[in-house]
Amino acid sequence: MVVLATKVYVRGEARERALDALRSLVDNEIGDLDVEYTVGVRHDDFAVVTIEGGDEVVARNVLREAFGEITPDFEPGETYVGTLEAWDEDGFVLDAGEEVRVPAGELGLGQGTPVQIVERFGLVQHVPLRFVYGGEPADGSEDEEAGEQRPHRLADEERDRLFDWTRGAGRVNVNSATRGEVRATVNRAGHARDIVTVERLGLLEQSIVCKDETDPPGLLAAIGDYLPAEIRCVIP
Structure with missing residues (x-):
């Protein structure tokens, strides 16, 4: 079984559509392998894939690479994926199967x-973010001698990805909708020619990549009435 680092938090028909989309994504990744699998949702809304067959080890590794994995154990200094659950003046709170607080001074985002x-x-x-687990320092480190625990921090590759967003033509980020639903919404609003693509961030978190001449706030206003979602712009 692999617990994917993406959540299914919508309800009703939207939940069924999300699960259908997840099955398609999983099939794209491991459908050609010698495995049988079922897709479900854990009590805390994280997606779960149960796998059996000759290629199950390979399949698990493929899904871990594609989605990230929620694990029961953490090693200090290693990189994991959590979903952004809350934020305040003190930092971010990620859900990685347990609450992980990244202090404001460890975000590294300017x-x-x-x-x-x-x-x-x-x-x-709910957008998935990579972080480096802090906790107890390694044996023999200066932090250990000082009796200090290292804080959790955003991973360098996550910081680089987010900074790249601000150097492009602009984006509109959305949650609570599959990639197909977001693309259909952009088309319905008559803005298909104003975007480059819809980039999948998680199962229900998407990033609409705008063309150079497209105004992200204008696109947000155009699609906002169609999507019962949280929507934010990235303006270069």
């Missing part, structure tokens, strides 16, 4: 409070 950083980088709730 000036401003965590609340301002969320707005600047267009972060929406």
Whole structure:
């Protein structure tokens, strides 16, 4: 079994559509392998894939690489994936199967409070983010001698990805909708020619990549009435 680092938090018909989309994504990744699998949702809304067959080890590794994995154990200094659950003046709170608080000083995303950083980088709730687990320092380290625990921090590759967002043509980030639903919404609003693509961040978290001449706030206003979602812009 693999617990994927993406959540299914919508309900009703939207939940069934999300699970259908997840089955398609999983099939794209491991459908050609010698395995049988079932897709489900854990009590805390994380997606779960149960796998059996000759290629099950390979299949698990493929899904871990594609989605990230929620694990029961953490090693200090290793990189994991959690979903952004909350933020305040003190930092971010990620859900990685347990609550992981990343202090404001460990975000590494430039000036401003965590609340301002969320707005600047267009972060929406539940988006998967990579972080480095802190906790007890390694044996023999200076931190150990000082009796200090290292704080959790955003991973360098996550910081680089978010900074790249601010150097492009602009984005509109959305949660609570599959990639197909977001693409259909953009088409319905008559803006298919104004975007480059819809980039999947998680199962229900998407990033609409705008063309150079497209105004992200204008696109947000155009699609907002069609999507019952949290929507934020990234403005270069």
